[in-house]
Every structure is written in structure tokens, then in C-alpha cells.
Amino acid sequence: xxxxxxxxxxxxxxxxxxxxxxxxxxxxxxxxxxxxxxxxxxxxxxxxxxxxxxxxxxxxxxxxxxxxxxxxxxxxxxxxxxxxxxxxxxxxxxxxxxxxxxxxxxxxxxxxxxxxxxxxxxxxxxxxxxxxxxxxxxxxxxxxxxxxxxxxxxxxxxxxxxxxxxxxxxxxxxxxxxxxxxxxxxxxxxxxxxxxxxxxxxxxxxxxxxxxxxxxxxxxxxxxxxxxxxxxxxx
Numbered sequence: 001x002x003x004x005x006x007x008x009x010x011x012x013x014x015x016x017x018x019x020x021x022x023x024x025x026x027x028x029x030x031x032x033x034x035x036x037x038x039x040x041x042x043x044x045x046x047x048x049x050x051x052x053x054x055x056x057x058x059x060x061x062x063x064x065x066x067x068x069x070x071x072x073x074x075x076x077x078x079x080x081x082x083x084x085x086x087x088x089x090x091x092x093x094x095x096x097x098x099x100x101x102x103x104x105x106x107x108x109x110x111x112x113x114x115x116x117x118x119x120x121x122x123x124x125x126x127x128x129x130x131x132x133x134x135x136x137x138x139x140x141x142x143x144x145x146x147x148x149x150x151x152x153x154x155x156x157x158x159x160x161x162x163x164x165x166x167x168x169x170x171x172x173x174x175x176x177x178x179x180x181x182x183x184x185x186x187x188x189x190x191x192x193x194x195x196x197x198x199x200x201x202x203x204x205x206x207x208x209x210x211x212x213x214x215x216x217x218x219x220x221x222x223x224x225x226x227x228x229x230x231x232x233x234x235x
Contacts, residue, residue, distance in 0.1 A: 033209050034151050035088055035098055036085075037204060038145070038147045039085045039088060039144075039213065040204050042081050043081055043216040043219030044215070045144070045197065046077055046078045046141075046220065047220075047223040047226075048196065048197050049117075049137045049223065050071070050227045052133050052134060053067055053071055053226075054067075054230055056129075056130045057230060061129050062130050063126075065233050066124075066125055066130075067230055068231050068233045069120075071228070071230035071231045072227070073113070073121040074121075074223055074227040076116070082217060082220045083106045084106040087100060089213050091103065098148075098151055107148055110145075136197060
């Protein structure tokens with residue numbers, strides 16, 4: 001049962017990554033379009049992260065101080081995704097390359113903020129349940145980041161083509177020692193989060209560059225609003 005529980009949890013987490021990869025493969029070689037899809041997906045994931053963070057604070061799985069810190073990192077990441085999306089809006093819809101220095105700089109800032117959200121925020125949470133609640137979200141963001149890295153590396157000398165991805169292929173959360181009861185509870189959390197997020201990400205497939213960019217900005221705004229409301233601990 002324990003092994004089966006881990007398999008289900010792993011499957012739920014990886015489903016989002018597979019959806020992103022499938023969407024990327026289904027796109028044309030248009031760098032702007034693939035990057036716009038990634039930005040919209042990141043926005044949706046950050047919006048989910050902000051909602052999840054708020055719920056975990058209310059449930060007592062995060063202390064107000066922990067929740068405020070994670071909220072700050074989510075807010076910063078959403079603002080960085082805003083800036084990256086706006087650089088995409090300034091590029092031609094039919095652009096087959098992503099060589100703008102401004103776009104690359106904006107992406108590098110986004111990459112740094114996402115890395116901070118994971119390393120200084122999510123992975124510092126004391127609650128195993130809280131960490132696992134973010135597992136699906138962070139896996140999806142990692143996949144989206146990897147897509148943009150590949151697009152930039154293929155089309156520009158501004159992004160290094162070698163060296164390890166700043167994210168590990170799998171989240172260390174899945175290796176935590178859990179009881180059978182905890183596994184069952186965490187499966188429910190992972191599947192619930194994954195189901196909602198997968199549905200949103202699937203809805204982005206087939207949208208135009210302008211629609212994807214608008215979706216990214218709207219999701220970022222929602223993430224920022226919720227995160228900013230949680231940035232000041234109430235106790």
C-alpha cells in the first residue's frame with residue numbers, strides 16, 4: 001500500500017509536467033509562441049501557488065511567518081513573469097527567435113525568482129503536508145522554465161547551452177519518509193491540486209500569442225493580489 005501510495009503521488013505530480021511537454025511539442029517552432037505558452041502556464045501555476053499558500057496558512061500547516069515569506073516570493077515571481085510576458089508582447093507574433101536582450105534579461109530575472117521561491121520558500125517549510133501541496137505546482141513551473149531555456153538556447157547565444165538545469169529533475173519532497181496515513185492524505189492534496197492545475201494548463205493549448213500573454217498577465221495579477229494580502233502575518 002505504501003509503495004502504491006508513493007506511485008500515485010508521483011503520478012499526480014508528474015502529470016502536470018507531461019501536459020506542459022505535450023503542449024510544447026504540439027506547438028510550431030515559433031519561439032515567441034512557445035515562450036508565451038510557458039509564461040501563461042507559469043502565471044497559472046503561480047496563481048495556484050498563491051491560493052494554496054493562503055489555504056495552508058488558514059489550515060495551520062504554515063505559520064503566519066512562513067506563509068508571509070512564501071507569499072513574498074510568489075509575489076516577486078509573479079511580477080517577474082509580468083515583466084517577461086511584456087517583453088514577449090513587444091516581439092513580432094510570427095517571431096521564430098527569442099534573441100531580444102531585454103527578453104533574455106527578463107527571463108533570467110524570472111528564473112532567479114522561481115529558484116528563490118523553491119529554495120528559500122517552499123523547501124524551507126516545516127510541514128511535510130505544506131511542502132507536498134506545492135509539489136505539483138513547482139514541478140509544472142520547472143517544466144515551463146525548461147521549455148523557455150531550450151527555446152532561448154536554440155535561438156540565441158545569450159543563454160548558456162551547457163551546464164546543469166538549476167532545478168533537480170525530481171523534487172526531494174517525494175523522498176520524504178511518510179506514514180501510510182500521511183501518504184493517503186498527501187495523495188488527496190496532490191491529486192486535487194494537480195487536477196485543477198492540469199485543467200487550466202490544458203485550456204491554454206491552441207490559444208494565440210495575444211491570448212496567452214493576456215492570460216499570463218491576468219494570472220500574475222491574481223497571484224500578486226492574493227500574495228500581497230498574505231505578506232503581512234496576522235499574528
